[in-house]
Amino acid sequence: MALWAGLGQAATVAQLVGVDAGGLISLITQAALTARQNKKACEQLSRRVHMIADLLPHLQEPELMRRPEFQRPLAGLGDTLREAHDLVMVCQRKSRFYRFFMSGRLADKFRDIQSRLDSYLLVVPFISYIALTHNLNRICDSLPQNHAILPSPASTSQSHPIHVWEGVARFTLAEIAAASNSYAFFTKVGKGTSGTVYRGRLRDGRDVAIKRISKTAQDREMVLRTELAVVPHPRHSHFVRLLGWCAEEDERLLVTEYMSNGSLHDHLHGRKPPSSPVTASWKTRVEVLLGASRAIKHLHRSFVPSVIHCNIKSSNILLNASWTPRLSDLGFSVRHETGEGEHHYQYQLQVVGKGGYIDPEYCRTGRLTPATDVYSFGVVMLEVLTGRPPVITTRGEEEQGEVQTDLVHFALPLIEAGELDKVLDGRPEPRPTPMKIEALQWVANTAVVCLHRQSILRPRISEVVANLETALRLATG
Structure with a gap:
């Protein structure tokens, strides 16, 4: 594996893992290709170790990697890789003894090792980000005292004025409490990345959504300021309208218009009735995608x-x-550093996105570009086409039980093979017209290029908008 050329000389990683990870991962990959039993589970195991292979080369900061707090989380990775290799080798055997005595134990073993590999896939990026932060702090410390630098998120406080659009009100805590019945449980409508959302009613009768930014959220002050600073004009047609905010005592809250028909997720994944237009109509689904893509383009x-x-x-x-x-x-959005071209990048020192939506290039490098959003939107397009969530549970071989996989790996091979009909959600129309099939093929082909592992090969969001406009014309015809 060319990817490991540099890693082979990196003693720090080998010492941490306690094994020649590159060689072992190569053996796992080769064995998975020739497995006679549990082939699907072996392939999923192979994909997981490949992702670890992409991440480990970033752990090459000797000073940090010698510290116990960085060594402990990776202490068992070598043993886990060895067990993964042994497990895949067992699956090359094919006999009645194997089927009778081993099938149940192997299913449990696959689940155990996949779970452990998933935990390393979560912890390695965090260690990488801490190392990156350490390097950036060291660079900042070396700057002259009079060198101008931007304030860190932690430095924001009430002494820094908050600038918002005219017409966006500042509410008192008492007004928010009255509107939400003091955050009564029956007013709760959802929980997001940065806090909990409640339904409320203002004194003038307007129904609103009140986002209570979690007190445990990292950089909660920055989440509030980012929402207020980045939010487009309150009248913009493709963004939830911001009505007001509150920063009083230890509370940070945002007040927006109430969206009575819920989220796209609700309609695709079962929290709304099957008769809703989003569930029942391909045209409406394409319209929703187009509107969302225009917001990202903005x-x-x-x-x-x-x-x-x-x-x-x-x-x-x-x-x-x-x-x-x-x-x-918009609380986790960032300003894109000025650079040459759409794919100029910057580092982001926090995990963005959620399982199934995360750009694999961002996972490997910690670098953000507009193409990071394009990748995540590609996953949303697959959700709309298939009606499946970004992480799905499928039925494996008889001895394997249920297996979790991400939607991208499930749907993309079939779409690329020209078998879109095998993944299409059957709820809108069991037999779509040829014109609608062509529209959905436009959406599917666009999703495929949005989900390219290399960000530089993904389309600009303006191209995505243009393709979805074509798809909508076809779906309407």
């Missing part, structure tokens, strides 16, 4: 510098009373 193209949303997912695409899609949750 962030990428209308701001200077442009804005990366960083948390595109179906639960952040909300629907108002007339089924118009509105993008929400």
